Amino acid sequence: MPTRANWIPYALIAPSVVFLGALFIVPLVQTIWLSFSSDDGTLLGNYARMAGDLNFSVAIRNTFMLTLVVVPLQVALAIGMALMISKVGKGRDLILWVFTIPLGISDLAAGLAWLAILQNSGYLNSALYGLGLIQGQTGWLSQETPVTLFIGIVLAEVWRATAIVLVIVIAGLQLIPKEFSEAAEIFGAKPWTRFCKITLPLLKPSLQSALILRTVLAFEVFAVVYALGGTNFPVLAGEAYNWQNINQNYGVAAAYAVLIMAISIAATVFYLRVLRVRPEQLP
Amino acid sequence: MKQDMLRTAAIAVAMIGGLSAARAQETVFYSTQLRPIEEATKVRDVLLKGIAGKVTYVVDEPPAFAVRMKAETQAGKRTVSVVGALHGELQPHVPDDLQPVDDLAAKVASLGIPENLMTLGKLGTDKQQYIPWMQATYIMVANKQALPFLPQGADVNALTYDQLLQWGKTIAEKTGQRRLGFPAGPTGLLPRFFQGYFYPSFTGGVVTPFKSADAEKGWETMKALWAVSNPNSTNYNFMNEPLLAGEVWVAWDHVARVKDALDAQPDQFVTFPAPAGPKGRGYMPVVAGLAIPKDAPNRAGAVAVIEHLTKPEVQVQTAAEVGFFPVVKAELPTNLRPGVKLLANAVAATQGAKDAVVSLLPVGLGAKGGEFNKVYNDTFQRIVLRNEPVKTVLEDQAKVLDGLMKQTNAPCWSPDKASQGACPVN
Numbered sequence: 001m002p003t004r005a006n007w008i009p010y011a012l013i014a015p016s017v018v019f020l021g022a023l024f025i026v027p028l029v030q031t032i033w034l035s036f037s038s039d040d041g042t043l044l045g046n047y048a049r050m051a052g053d054l055n056f057s058v059a060i061r062n063t064f065m066l067t068l069v070v071v072p073l074q075v076a077l078a079i080g081m082a083l084m085i086s087k088v089g090k091g092r093d094l095i096l097w098v099f100t101i102p103l104g105i106s107d108l109a110a111g112l113a114w115l116a117i118l119q120n121s122g123y124l125n126s127a128l129y130g131l132g133l134i135q136g137q138t139g140w141l142s143q144e145t146p147v148t149l150f151i152g153i154v155l156a157e158v159w160r161a162t163a164i165v166l167v168i169v170i171a172g173l174q175l176i177p178k179e180f181s182e183a184a185e186i187f188g189a190k191p192w193t194r195f196c197k198i199t200l201p202l203l204k205p206s207l208q209s210a211l212i213l214r215t216v217l218a219f220e221v222f223a224v225v226y227a228l229g230g231t232n233f234p235v236l237a238g239e240a241y242n243w244q245n246i247n248q249n250y251g252v253a254a255a256y257a258v259l260i261m262a263i264s265i266a267a268t269v270f271y272l273r274v275l276r277v278r279p280e281q282l283p
Numbered sequence: 284m285k286q287d288m289l290r291t292a293a294i295a296v297a298m299i300g301g302l303s304a305a306r307a308q309e310t311v312f313y314s315t316q317l318r319p320i321e322e323a324t325k326v327r328d329v330l331l332k333g334i335a336g337k338v339t340y341v342v343d344e345p346p347a348f349a350v351r352m353k354a355e356t357q358a359g360k361r362t363v364s365v366v367g368a369l370h371g372e373l374q375p376h377v378p379d380d381l382q383p384v385d386d387l388a389a390k391v392a393s394l395g396i397p398e399n400l401m402t403l404g405k406l407g408t409d410k411q412q413y414i415p416w417m418q419a420t421y422i423m424v425a426n427k428q429a430l431p432f433l434p435q436g437a438d439v440n441a442l443t444y445d446q447l448l449q450w451g452k453t454i455a456e457k458t459g460q461r462r463l464g465f466p467a468g469p470t471g472l473l474p475r476f477f478q479g480y481f482y483p484s485f486t487g488g489v490v491t492p493f494k495s496a497d498a499e500k501g502w503e504t505m506k507a508l509w510a511v512s513n514p515n516s517t518n519y520n521f522m523n524e525p526l527l528a529g530e531v532w533v534a535w536d537h538v539a540r541v542k543d544a545l546d547a548q549p550d551q552f553v554t555f556p557a558p559a560g561p562k563g564r565g566y567m568p569v570v571a572g573l574a575i576p577k578d579a580p581n582r583a584g585a586v587a588v589i590e591h592l593t594k595p596e597v598q599v600q601t602a603a604e605v606g607f608f609p610v611v612k613a614e615l616p617t618n619l620r621p622g623v624k625l626l627a628n629a630v631a632a633t634q635g636a637k638d639a640v641v642s643l644l645p646v647g648l649g650a651k652g653g654e655f656n657k658v659y660n661d662t663f664q665r666i667v668l669r670n671e672p673v674k675t676v677l678e679d680q681a682k683v684l685d686g687l688m689k690q691t692n693a694p695c696w697s698p699d700k701a702s703q704g705a706c707p708v709n
Binding site: 119 | 346349375459460467468469470514515517518528530650652653654656657661664665668669690
C-alpha cells in the first residue's frame with residue numbers, strides 16, 4: 001500500500017518538527033529581531049553597545065582562549081581513555097561507568113564542586129596546609145590570580161565535559177573493524193603507525209561530531225565559569241546573562257546571544273569542511 | 284530573548300491561571316523579599332496570620348518577578364493580587380503593570396509612615412504606586428578580633444574613611460592578611476555602596492558631582508581601601524560567609540546579608556554605621572513596598588493584606604522575626620534576638636548620626652535602573668580593578684550617566700540638588 005506509506009514518515013516526525021518550531025525557531029527569530037531593535041532606534045544600536053562595553057573584548061578573549069585550550073585537551077584525553085578502555089577486558093563497564101559520572105552532573109553543580117575544592121577555605125588549601133606547603137589561606141580564584149583562575153576553570157571544564165567526547169569516540173572505535181589493525185600488524189606496523197594510519201583516519205566521522213558538539217558547547221560555557229570566576233572571568237554567555245538579568249537590557253543580551261550563535265555556526269562549518277569524510281573512507 | 288521568555292511565562296501563567304480559577308477567593312501575594320525558606324515560613328505562619336480569607340505567599344527572584352509581571356500584563360490574565368518588592372524592583376512596572384493605591388494611602392495615613400517614604404512610593408508620578416512595607420539599610424560589621432587594630436582615638440560609631448583605611452592597613456601589616464571586605468561579586472550590592480555611601484560622603488551628591496574633583500579624591504581613597512581588602516571580594520555576594528569564615532574582619536553590606544553571621548555568633552561581632560567622608564556620613568535607606576497589580580483578581584484581599592502588614596504590631600513582629608525594620612511609628616521591643624539587636628543598634632546609630640547625609644533610592648529611571656548601577660560598577664572595575672586613570676574613566680562614564688539621565692528625563696533626587704528636567708552631570 002504505497003499511498004499509506006507516503007504520509008507515515010511525515011506524520012511520525014511532525015510532533016518533533018512542531019516542537020522544535022514552537023520552542024526553537026520562534027524564539028530564535030524573536031531573539032534576532034530583538035537584537036536589531038534598540039532603544040535609540042538604530043538597527044545596530046545594541047551591537048554597538050555590546051562592542052563598546054568594557055567586558056566585550058575580555059569576554060571574547062576569554063571564551064576563545066578557553067575553547068582553544070579545553071577542546072583539544074578533551075579530545076586528546078578522550079582518545080587516550082577510549083583506547084585504554086578498548087584494551088580492557090574484565091571490568092570495562094565499571095571503568096566506563098566511572099569515566100562518565102560527570103555526564104550526570106549539572107554544569108552548575110560541577111562548578112560548585114570545584115569551588116568547594118579551590119576556594120580559600122577549600123579542600124586544596126586544607127591539603128596543602130596539611131602538607132606544610134602553604135602558611136595560610138591562599139587565593140586561587142581571585143581577580144589578582146588570573147593564571148590559577150584560568151587553570152581552575154580549565155580543570156573543571158575538562159573534568160565535567162570530557163566524558164561526552166569519550167562516549168562518542170568509544171562508539172566510533174567500535175565501528176572500526178579489527179581486521180585492518182591485525183593486517184597492519186602482520187605487515188609489521190608499529191602501534192603508533194597503526195594509530196596514525198588506521199585508527200585516527202577511520203575515527204574522523206566520530207571526531208567531527210565530537211568536535212562540533214564540544215566546540216559549540218565551549219562557546220556557550222557559563223555555569224562552571226560563573227561558579228568559579230564570577231565577574232573575574234567574563235565570558236560571552238555570562239555577559240548575555242548579565243545584560244539580561246543584572247543590567248536588564250534585553251536588546252544587548254539578545255545581541256550577545258546572536259553573536260554566540262554566529263560563532264558556533266562558523267565553527268561548525270569550519271569542522272564540516274576541514275574534517276570532510278568521503279563515503280569511501282568510512283569504515 | 285525578552286519576548287520569548289515572556290511568551291513562555293505567559294503560557295505557564297495561563298495554565299496556572301486555569302487551575303486556580305476554582306479558587307477565586309484566595310489572594311496571591313507575590314514577593315521578591317523574604318525568599319529564603321525560613322523567612323517565607325515566618326511570613327506564612329506568623330506575619331500573615333489573622334487575615335480573613337486565604338493568602339498564598341509566593342516568592343521569586345527579582346528577574347523572574349519582572350518577567351512574570353510583564354507576562355501577566357501581556358497575557359491579559361492576572362493571577363497575583365498583591366506584590367511585595369523593593370522600590371527599585373517596582374519602578375519598571377509603572378504605569379503598565381501596577382494600579383494606583385491612593386485609597387490605601389489615605390487609610391494608612393494615621394500610622395505615621397514618614398512623608399519622604401510615602402513620596403518614594405509615588406515612583407515619580409502624582410499617584411501613590413506602593414505603600415511602604417518595611418525598611419532596611421546597610422551597616423558595617425567587624426569581627427571583635429579586629430578591634431585592637433583600630434587607629435588611636437578612633438570610635439567605631441563615628442568612623443571616617445581615612446580611619447577605615449588606616450585600620451585596614453594596620454590589620455594587613457600585623458596579621459599578614461588583607462581583611463576588609465566588600466560585596467563586589469556578581470550579585471553583590473557594591474553599586475549601592477557607591478550610590479548611597481561613597482559618593483554622598485565624598486561629594487555630597489550622587490549624579491551631579493559624578494566626575495568632580497571631590498569624586499577623583501574619593502576614588503583614590505577607594506583604590507587605597509581596595510589594596511587592603513581581601514582580593515576575594517570580587518567573589519563575595521553576601522558578606523555573611525567570609526565574616527563567619529574569618530576571611531574578612533571588617534565588612535560593609537545590607538543588613539539582610541550579614542544577619543545570618545550575627546545570628547550565628549552574636550558575641551563575635553560588633554556593628555556600626557558606615558564611615559564618614561569630607562561631606563558627611565552618606566547612608567541609604569532601603570524600602571520595600573506593597574503594591575497592587577493592574578486587574579488584580581482580588582483587590583479586596585490585597586487591601587486586607589496591606590492593611591494587616593502595616594499594622595504597628597505586625598511591623599514590630601516583622602523586625603523581630605526577619606530583621607526588616609518598621610516603616611510606621613512603632614517601638615521595637617527590648618527583648619529582640621541578639622543578632623537582630625546588633626542590626627537594630629547599627630541602624631539606629633546610622634539614622635541618628637549628626638553628620639548623616641541621606642541618599643534616597645533613584646526615582647524616575649524606569650527600566651534603566653540596572654544600567655544606572657552598571658555605570659558605578661564599570662567605573663569601579665576600570666579605576667580600581669583595571670587601574671585605568673581616574674580622570675579619563677570618570678569623563679567616559681559621566682557621558683554614559685548623562686545619556687541615561689537625558690534618556691529617562693529623571694530629575695535629581697536627594698542628596699543631589701533638585702533639578703528642572705533631567706538631572707545634570709557636571
